[in-house]
Amino acid sequence: MVASTETDERVVLDTTTAAGRVWQTVVWNDPVNLMSYVVHVFRDYFGFSREKAERLMLAVHHDGHAIVAEGAREQMELHARAMHDYGLWATVREAPQ
């Protein structure tokens, strides 16, 4: 029983480590894209509220970048590809530990 429990815990821990790796889609500031357009893209693609989209746009504008999504790497790559489709400058990175 005890051995079995230990095994189970180890499995759970391994799964957590593999799935727990968090990736981010980051949108970077550029001098070209209009603030209104960036808000539109965040609302249209991610379905964010106007408030959230404006907050993220302002973060991009003032801080130089903003994390617009976090999750599995494949999903973050899909988001980056979509941002490129709109003409936004986006990258994927592993979340800082």
Add this chain to the structure above:
Amino acid sequence: MTDRLVVLEITRMEASHLTQLVMQFADLLDDPGDRAPDDPALARLVPDAYSDNPAAAREFRSLTQRELLDRRSTDAAAVLASLHGAADLGDRSDDESALTEVELIRLDRDAADAWLRTLAALRLVLASRLGIADEDDHHDDDPRFGIYEWLGYRLDGLVRVLGEGS
């Protein structure tokens, strides 16, 4: 929202100039294969998705670049199709009053999205050509800045219309 039409008012002269720009843009969209485009204006449309991992950036590019550039071509074709009637002066090409006539262009949601993406992309390409590195960069004596700002005015107007009531 999906069934709503957006109506753009545009003079024949604007439609004609925009048609020229979009045609030049479409000519630019040569697929460089899996490498990053040499032209910085084109490269800006397909940026590296990984800033610190060249191998991952290359793989991402090999998976997405062709599709992104194809989509740009499709968008450009859709914009040109919607501009066709307004830009066509027919046998009145010498008639100056024809140039200032205002035409109405009706866009469904898909066409409006193609316009948005294309206007935004045209600005990115022009900004690259003009060396715009700062939001306040402007030179009154260079007419291309006027075009750049006109594209922004049109893009902003379209964004506003699409955002109404949502």
